[in-house]
Amino acid sequence: MSKAVQALAICSFLTTLILLFMTSSTDLILKPNIDRIYKATLLISDVDSELWRNYKLGLDTAAKEYNVDMAVKTLFDLREDDQQQMDQILTEIEFGAEGLILSTSYFSKMVSLIEEENFDNSIVFTKVNRSFCDKLEEKCSYICYNYYNAGRLLGEFLLETHQERQTIFIVAEREVNENYEFFVNALQETHNVNILPNATQETEGSGQVKMLLDHDDIVVGLDENSLLHFRDIDGVVLYGLGYTNTLIDCVVQGDVAGFVCFNEYMAGYLSVQNLVTMLDGGTIQECVEIPYKLITKETMFENETFLFPIY
């Protein structure tokens, strides 16, 4: 063996020995798995609403599991001003949010604005109408609610339950936003629909609305307040979209016949899970469709884990 080969062999051996020592006995090569803390912000329309309760439970469970420092900010006062919403998003990014979970009533406009800004940050849109998913930007993730199918489910149930095709009064606290339009459209396929926006406002008009309703008329409330507004009218059958404990109480007591709801806990959990996957550079399912159910008094406690997450 030549001296050069001998020297090479000795050097290789020593290098291997040093590398093995450094790998096994120091943190220089194999670094300890220090959990990364992800910084993210959830921007929703109403942080105090009971409607978000289960969503936030799912969100918190996932945030704890995935080590996410999650801030929750409300867009309540800004819900009709897209530019201000965008300013708030930019502010969150400026304060270090690596990822955002967004829920907005005016989703289409928001998507356009975000496309214009061309963010590098990971964004998960939540509670997005499933029908929008086909034309969405690829780099975002979307937790989708299929409002159209939910409307179909309610419509078919109403046909089955109430035998004949009736006029459905759709009531809402404010204007019907673009998500609910799909829900309403689906109901229109099975019923005559009478849309009554701003139904909770004590105006002459709203008084007349109540007067319009007859026994066995079906009222579908797009929000809790508008639905409960009609609770005291005898014989009117009330259905809701989404749920709170108050609404559940109403169903238990028979004041409300039922409601269509989405698995809010799952939506919250998957929002964070997808965000973390995006932040880690992983592959995500861009459009995740959240399951929905029609809950009545009879089926309520068959679906306990759907309505009342065990956390």
Add this chain to the structure above:
Amino acid sequence: MRKYIERLLDQMYNHKHISTVILLSFTVTATVSLALFSVTYYNRFSKQVESFQEEENINAITQIEGHFTQQLRGVMQAFDALYYMILYEKPIDEIEFDLLYLSMKNDIQSISLFDKKGVVQLTAPTMKQNENIDVLQQEWFLSAVSEVQNKQFSKPHIQNIFVNTGTSYEWVVSLSQSVNFQKDGVEHEGVLVIDIKYVALEDYLTKIGFKENGIIYLMDLEGNLIYHPDIQLIACGILDFSEETYEGYQKVTRSVPFVGWNIVGVIEQDPLDLDVIKDNIFFVYLLFLFFAVMLIINLLISVKIAQPIVLMQDAVKNIASGDFDTKIPADDGFLEIVNLKKSIEKMKQHIEKLMADSISKQEELRKQELDVLQSQINPHFLYNTLDIIVWLIEKKDFQNASSVVTALGRFFRISLSRGKKVISVRDELEHVQNYLDIQMVRYKNKFTYRMDIAESVLEYQTIKLILQPLVENAIYHAMEFMHGDGEIVITAKEEEDYILFSIEDNGMGIDPEMIALIESGQVVPSPRGSGIGTINVLSRVQMMYGMEYGLFFDSQLEEGTIVHVKIPKVKGVEES
């Protein structure tokens, strides 16, 4: 196989340095041993650790089950206390649940007593029954009624029998049993129920469960999940829970007494955490380190063993090349090496003695050969010279006769030199001069001669009678066949390392082939004599002084010949 191994060993060992062979043998043996030891020990150690770990896991689950049972037993004892109080001691108007509820309110959601129609009789805390919920259809009520003798634990469910008073819908596990109670002096059948907070169970199990690399969960006998850290995710379908979920995990099941639940622990059997990986790499590092240390030790041992042999080999090589002054090393060390050294020393001395004898004998032989050669001087010269003297006396040329006699006397005086073989250059040249003087008379001055001698060479020593045969050749072989006057020039000069004599004639010259024969030491037949004169001189010079000395010819046909005699510069001692 055996032949293959033998061939392999031959290839490994043949014509290799002994240190390499020792190092290779030791290292291979030690490495194989180390590898076998490491693999065996690692396997054994791993199995022991695995077995120990499994045992530890079983103990841990047993311990968890014990703690959990203890916790449930507290609730069950409270339940029993209430049960017997209702059954034997007091009518329900006199019973209050509040004290017990307050003492256990961290763990329980409510305590209630229902009659057989599902109407609440007592409750703590005070709550209004939800009239829209049919208690008789509740699972906990049905199971209590169907098995009146036993306490029944329900599956986790939402407590919905009371009107929600801001406490929201809580998950509970109901502990219920049929009980007869006294009210208004009448005995009634009913059901006592304690709703245990699910979150309390969860907290407790989280607290006593595994912190990492394992989880515990609870199942009832039908396989329904009672508790699982991810129960909600499983319910949503985000996580899968089936027989395959924990495949490859160690699964330990313990039944919780009196409850009808199983507590299941699943533990990762071979968690690939960083510490385990680092431990394995450290093990490999230790093997490399041991190998390195072993290699160094083997190297030192092989050098220690091989070095005396290598030194001895060098010494023997020197001896073999004739250097008998070389000392053989290894005065101490391995016994075999010391013995070998002694044997070689003896052998060396023996060879030295043999060689000395051989040299002595050869020297003797050489002397004898010289004597023989010197004795081969032509005897005819004496007869011829005596004839010349007689002839001169008859011619009454007494002066020349006297000169010849004188020259002859000097000639023989130097020839004999009292038996010496080495004489001074001065005497050798005088001897030649005497010879030439005699031959001048004989050949009636048909040639002349001249001597050109450097003064510095005169005191050097030479073997005697090396020039006279060459001069004789010059006269006989050159002058006799020449027409006209011949001339012989004898020169002697000192060179840097040797003395050079030259005998030059202007005779017929010598054929180059003849010169080649003479220089190669072959006897050249001569019509005038024995033909051995030149060979005689050449042999004697080379025998005496070595092969680098001798005769050299420079001859041109029809022009003449120069014969050079080269001898070493030897001073002082005349006889060696």
